[in-house]
Amino acid sequence: MSDAERLWGPLHVPVERGTRERPHPTVAQMRAQAPDEEPGDLDADWLRELCLSAGVDDVGFVALTTPGLEDERDYVLEAMPGTRALIGFCLRTSRDNLRSRSISAANREVATTQELAHEAARRICLELQRHGARALYPAAGLPSEIHRFPNRSWVVSHKLVAVAAGLGQIGLHRNVIHPKYGTFIVLGTILVDRPISRYDRPVPSNPCIDCGLCVTTCPVGAIHADGEFDFDACYTHNNHHELSNFAGWVEDVVDSADAADYRQRVTPGETLSVWQSLSFSPQFRAGYCVAVCPAGTDVLGAYLADPQEHARDVVQPLTRKPEYVYVDADSATEDHVRTRFPHKTIRHARRVVVPEPEIDPAPENHDRP
Ligand code: B12
Numbered sequence: 517m518s519d520a521e522r523l524w525g526p527l528h529v530p531v532e533r534g535t536r537e538r539p540h541p542t543v544a545q546m547r548a549q550a551p552d553e554e555p556g557d558l559d560a561d562w563l564r565e566l567c568l569s570a571g572v573d574d575v576g577f578v579a580l581t582t583p584g585l586e587d588e589r590d591y592v593l594e595a596m597p598g599t600r601a602l603i604g605f606c607l608r609t610s611r612d613n614l615r616s617r618s619i620s621a622a623n624r625e626v627a628t629t630q631e632l633a634h635e636a637a638r639r640i641c642l643e644l645q646r647h648g649a650r651a652l653y654p655a656a657g658l659p660s661e662i663h664r665f666p667n668r669s670w671v672v673s674h675k676l677v678a679v680a681a682g683l684g685q686i687g688l689h690r691n692v693i694h695p696k697y698g699t700f701i702v703l704g705t706i707l708v709d710r711p712i713s714r715y716d717r718p719v720p721s722n723p724c725i726d727c728g729l730c731v732t733t734c735p736v737g738a739i740h741a742d743g744e745f746d747f748d749a750c751y752t753h754n755n756h757h758e759l760s761n762f763a764g765w766v767e768d769v770v771d772s773a774d775a776a777d778y779r780q781r782v783t784p785g786e787t788l789s790v791w792q793s794l795s796f797s798p799q800f801r802a803g804y805c806v807a808v809c810p811a812g813t814d815v816l817g818a819y820l821a822d823p824q825e826h827a828r829d830v831v832q833p834l835t836r837k838p839e840y841v842y843v844d845a846d847s848a849t850e851d852h853v854r855t856r857f858p859h860k861t862i863r864h865a866r867r868v869v870v871p872e873p874e875i876d877p878a879p880e881n882h883d884r885p
Pocket residue numbers: 626655656657670671672673674675676686687688689690691692693699700701702703704743744745747750751754755800801802803805806
C-alpha cells in the first residue's frame with residue numbers, strides 16, 4: 517500500500533453516481549418537483565421592508581442600466597454575472613464619535629458601522645437567496661480587488677449608486693450627503709439578478725449648504741472651494757497605513773541598518789500606529805470633512821442655531837489638534853500645512869510607486885459572446 521493509499525484510503529467515501537435509468541436520489545427528487553415559475557420582478561415595497569428590517573436606515577433601488585452608472589457596469593457584471601438591479605443603502609453613524617478629536621473613537625465607529633452594513637447586507641442577500649434571487653454584497657470599503665491597484669480596485673462605487681438610488685447628493689467634500697442624516701452615514705450596495713418593480717430617482721436638491729467648513733478644516737487642503745478634490749493629498753495623509761503607504765513602511769523596515777536607523781525613519785509612535793492598523797482596523801488619520809459637515813436636517817438645526825458653538829466644539833478642536841500630517845516633500849500640500857496649521861508636525865510620506873499590474877486590470881467584458 518502506498519503512503520497516499522494508507523493516508524487517504526480510510527477517508528474514501530464512495531460517491532453514488534446516478535445513471536439515466538437510476539438517477540441519484542436528490543436529482544430524482546428535484547426533477548419530480550414542479551418546474552419553477554419564470555422569476556418575476558422583486559416587489560419594491562417588500563424589498564424596502566426587508567432591507568429596513570435587516571438594519572439599514574435608508575434604501576433605494578436602481579437599474580444597472582441607469583445613466584450615470586455606465587462605468588460601474590463591467591465591474592458589477594464581473595462580480596455577479598446577470599446583475600439587473602442595485603440596492604443602495606446607508607446606515608447612520610454616531611455623530612459625536614466621528615466629530616471627536618479622539619481619532620480612535622472615530623475610527624472605531626467607522627469600522628463598526630461598516631461591519632453592521634456588511635451584516636445587514638448579508639441578511640438581505642440570504643433572504644433574497646431563499647426567494648430564489650441571486651444577490652451579492654461587495655465590501656463597504658476594504659478588502660478590494662487589490663491586484664488591480666493602482667487602478668480602480670473597488671467592485672462598485674457606493675457613492676454613485678447612492679446618488680442614482682435617491683439616497684442623497686455629493687457635497688463639496690465628495691461624500692454623499694443624505695437629506696436627513698447628512699454626511700454621517702456609511703454606504704453599501706447589493707447586486708441582484710432580478711429587476712425591481714419600482715426604481716428611485718436622485719433627490720432633487722443638494723443638501724450641501726456650501727458653508728466651506730470642509731475646505732478650511734481638512735489638514736492637507738484636499739478639498740478646494742471650487743469643487744476640485746486632491747485625491748493624492750487626501751490619500752497620502754488619511755490613509756497613511758494603507759496600500760502604497762504601507763508598502764513604503766515595509767521598505768523603511770527593510771532598508772534600516774539597525775534599530776537606531778529605523779527610529780530615524782519611523783518614530784516609535786508611528787510604529788505603534790502601524791500595529792493598531794494591522795491589529796484592529798485601518799486607522800484613518802482624519803475624517804475631518806465628515807466631522808464638521810453641518811448638512812442634513814438632523815444636523816443643520818443645531819448649527820444654524822449657534823454656529824459659534826459648532827466652531828468651538830467641533831471645528832476648532834480638530835484644526836488646533838497637534839498631530840502628524842503626512843505630505844509629499846516640497847509639495848503645495850506641504851506649504852498648505854506649514855501656512856495654515858503651523859502647530860501640526862509635517863512628516864514626509866514614504867510611498868512605493870506601485871507599477872501597473874502585470875495582470876490586465878480591466879474587468880471582464882460582458883458583451884463578448
Ligand atoms: C476610493 C475611495 C476613497 C479614496 C478617494 C476618495 C474619492 N473621492 O474617490 C480615498 C482613499 C482618498 C478616500 C477617502 C475617504 N473616504 Co473613501 N472610499 C473610496 C471608495 C473605495 C470608492 C470611491 C469612489 O467611488 N470614487 C470614484 C468617484 C465616484 O469619485 P469622486 O471623485 O468622489 O466623484 C466623482 C463624481 O461623484 C462626480 N460628481 C458628481 N457630482 C458631484 C458633485 C460635486 C459637488 C462634486 C465636487 C463632484 C461630483 O465628480 C467625480 C468625477 O471624477 C468608497 C467605497 C466604495 N466601494 O464605493 C469609499 C467611500 C467613498 N469613502 C468614504 C469615506 C467616509 C471616506 C473618508 C471620510 C475616510 C474616512 N476617514 O472614513 C475619506 C473622505 C475623502 C473625501 N473627502 O472624499 C465613504 C463615503 C460615505 C459617503 N457619505 O459618501 C465610502 C462610500 C465608503 C462607505 N462604504 O461608506 N476614499
